[in-house]
Amino acid sequence: MTAWFTDNGLLLGLALLDGLAYAALVFMVAVGLNLVFGVLRIVNVAHGSLFAIGAYTAASIGLFLAAHGLPPVASYGALLLAAVLVGAVLGPPIERLVLRRVYGHEDALQLLVTFALFMILEDVQKLVWGVQPVANDAPMKYLGTVDVPFGEDVIPFTAYQLFVLPGLAVLTLAGLAWFLRRTLTGRVIVAVTTDKEAAMAMGIDATRVTLLTFTFGAALAAFGGALASPTTSLVPGVGAQTIVLSFAVVATAGLGQIEGAAVSALLIGLGRSVAVYFAPEFEVVVPYIIMVAVLLVRPQGLFGVPETRRV
């Protein structure tokens, strides 16, 4: 064991750092998906497309700003702007015009409606940004790298992935928990999640709450994409990959669980990056194996509450 650590310690350290950054990104997407599911009772297959479009938008805005001579720090504004833009432009029309028509319908139909949206958004993305890779790593380069001591060795790791991503994920989690438990709007959202009819009977405008929640969830997905954009070059298919991964995180955590999503994002993020370094063939499989293993033991997910069966 000790011998193994001296041989592979550095690799393991790298895997853990990588996994942390990755988990932070996955959390951003999964938490949005989970929030939307809680209120709308719809698993949004197009959530991954919103992630992808957020990423492309952020990269485009960042490149545009750089081309006009603004300093790289401005591209941080681009990240936030992209999230707000995508959430505000795509969120309301999708909820108002499409999803609203299938509330209370069969799961199959709801899933398919969002699948249709996914197909449409994938092509929109290809038409706007083409199929050539798009990349803007200015925000990541701007902060440079940090030497992380690991045992006797040092790992140079980008400060962006080490501090910005996990920091923002923790901030999002804390902010969300505060928002949902301490503010009126947040409590209204929780009320609708718990019992829509009862909430409506109390005079809550559920229509407004669903619109708000979906837009916010869309913005979170786009923000996740925007944050991911500096770390990778964007190609078509990013959305399709992201959505299955966030499904796995959400199912592992339990549907509707916010803090749970953080734990399972960490579990799956670390698991995946350990696989990347030690068994690359199984990189893509690991999240699903974790999910299946968890669901075998706890069918409602790690933090989910089992539903009572109706007679």
Next chain:
Amino acid sequence: MNRPLEAGLAVLGAAALVLVAWAAPWLKFVLTLALAKGIAVLGILLLLRAGQVSFGHAMFLATGAYTVAFLAPEMPEALLLLPLGALFGTALGLVVGLFVARYRDIFFGMLNLALSMVLYSLLEKLYALTKGTDGIRVAGLTFAGAQPAREIQEWIMFALALGLALGFGLLVRAYLGSPMGQALAGIKTRETRLEFMGVPARRVLLFAYVLSACMGGTAGALVAMTSRHVTPQLAYWTSSGELVFIAILGGAGSALGPFLGAVAFELVRVYAAAQVADAWQMILGGVLLAVILFAPGGVWGILAARFKARA
């Protein structure tokens, strides 16, 4: 819809397909693939009867297809490969079914999706065995020991697909009319009551699941022998989504629905891809949205309403 009318429509439809395949030889290929996919969609239809939607059924199609691709170099006999593809699909269906039949609704859909993604990644990553994303070419098939001209081979595949489509269609009709098929619909309405009556709901669903996997395997073997090339894309979750799409497009009300849907889907795809190469997915997504929002019974529902109005 009464029995003789449906049978008459099936015969009429089959005759029309033969006529079109004869008149436009290049469409024969498209129609064979459509019939093969229709068989897989018939399996989706069974699960839809139980109110469950599998977003991972492409894994059985891929299993059938890869069975053919792996075995063809050793044993190029198509008439043996076809049942073997079905057999391996069924076997995987039993293993996966024992696990997923415990879950319902969203979890059922997502678990299927996750497991199909495991198969996808294995097909993609185990390069030595599967040649990764390049896929495997299927060459030199024999039919009953002989290797007829290409034109004849195409007709044989078309006839096989059509014959199997009719056979499975009859089987599914008989199954859905049987007490076991009725119990399947009971899972959708109120599962707990079904169990109060002493019907083991999980076993009912498992049987339907294995049957649907068998049809998926058959469809995959047909696809592999028709297109002569298999890639991991066959198992990707979007391919599963397509199958569910076709089920809804055709309409879940009749065993004819999947074939109506598959033919319509493949034709739209071929023409849309030829006309607007970058936006065919968007067009399909638009069609799907329109069907769900405005014609929830699918193509079959539109036809059935016509006949009812006339009768």
